[in-house]
Amino acid sequence: MPTDATTQHLGIPKPHPDNKLPYDMARIILGFDTIDGLINALNNALAGLAASDHQHVIGDIDGLQSELTSLANSIAAVSNTFESLSDTEVGDASQGMVLQYLNDKWTSVAAKASFFAIDPIDGINSPSVQGALGELQAAIDALLENVPPEFDTLKELADELISAGGRIEEATPPGSVSYFAMRSAPTGWLKADGSVLTRAAYPELDAAMYCGDIRNDWAEWGYRCTNPANATNTRDIAGDYIVLPDLRGEFLRAWDDGRGVDAGRSFYTSQTDLFGSHTHTVDPPSATTSSDAHTHTIYSRMRNYYQSGASSPASINDSQFEAFFNDYMTTSSDSHSHTLNIGAFQSNSSGGSETRPRNVALLACIKY
Known part of the structure; x- marks a missing residue:
């Protein structure tokens, strides 16, 4: 029996593996006709929608003109003076005054230089902006009176200051x-x-x-x-x-640049600490002592000795032992001396973890 398979969402007829080809061909034709109808309906619906960049005349939008007219009338009814505002007190306002929020109201007060500068300006003492500008103009006039003739305008003076700044910059590139x-x-x-x-x-x-x-x-x-x-x-x-170079804790050494004192040294390099090759000469002390005529006795605790041809040592008593060793006593010598020579030796170490001269710690910086 044929299986009437359909799509999951729209129920459009589709083929099924169990169906015969003539039956499914009819279902395929029916499915395409259904899809064609759906696409046509979608096109018709989209055609009725406005483009994203379309425009409207204000009169075409219901209620918009009346709302705009009402808003314009409300704005026109508002007074254009500060006195009409509920949180102001500006009845005595005059030219040059500013608003300051005092006692929950915006109040007109005389403009002070302190309103416009965090720190006082040397030579400017007026509490008002107009007065401060007047003092500043007077200071400029006094400066120009003392300018050499070659600087006959303030611009030329400013240019010279800029040029001087450039020369200072060149001195520290x-x-x-x-x-x-x-x-x-x-x-x-x-x-x-x-x-x-x-x-x-x-x-x-x-x-x-x-x-x-x-x-x-x-x-x-x-x-x-x-x-x-x-x-x-x-x-x-x-x-x-x-x-950047790291100069913290370092001594500087001028680049050899071919002189030969620090031969083979490249720029952009550093050196570790180093002692120059050297030696230390130690002259060992010697001592000579003098003595009168004397002998030296060789003493031993040996009590047995081998007789010639014997297979075991023979025992001797103390008197025989002493007599036996008489042959090992040195003969007496006239007055003579003995010299004591001491070989080379190494001294104990001293000092710290580095070799350095007297110095002062400062901050090394590089100009940018």
Whole structure:
């Protein structure tokens, strides 16, 4: 018996493995006709919807014009003066005054210079803005009176100040190293502590300090990398970061630069501590003592000795023992001396964990 299989959601006829081909062909035709009808109905529904970028005339939207008119009338009815507001007290307001919130109301008060500056300005004493501007103008006029003739305008004076600032900057270019009697780096400087910087944030320092492509693989500082958390293992000439020198706790030594005092030394390197090759000569003391004529006796606790040809030792008494050893007593000598020589020896160690001169701790910084 044929199986009338249908789709799960819309119940559209579909073929079934148990059906014969002629039966399923009829069902396929019926299914396509059903799908065609559904698509046509969907197109008709979509055609009735407005496009996403369509427009409407205000009059076509029910109630919109009346709401806009009501809002415009409400705005027109509002007074355009501060006096009409319920939380203001500005009846005595005049030009140059400002609003200050006092006693739960916005009150007009005379403008004071303190409203516009966190710290007092030296030479400006007026409590009002107008008065402060007048004092500032007077100070500028007095300054211009003392300006040399070649600076006949304030702009020329400003240009000269800017030029002087540029000359100061040139005197301390990016990459300069200096020491400061302070715990923090001053403005325009960074601690020379081996930090990894973003090149984009310090382009001038990057250009001045970069070790160069051929040294980027081995330089101890001034090299570029891709990972600030693992700088030495991510060296890359196209990296976005650059490494500062670490001068903390170090003495500086000028680069040899071909002189030959520190021959073979490369820039961008450091050195460990080292003693120059040397020796210490110790002259061992010697001693000579003098004595009168005397003999030396060899003493032993041996009590047995082997007689010639005997298979076992023979026993002797004390008198025989002493007589036996008379042959081992040195003969008397005239007055003579004995010399004692002492061989080379090593002294005990002394000192600390390093060799250093007197020094003072300051903060090493690099200009950016």
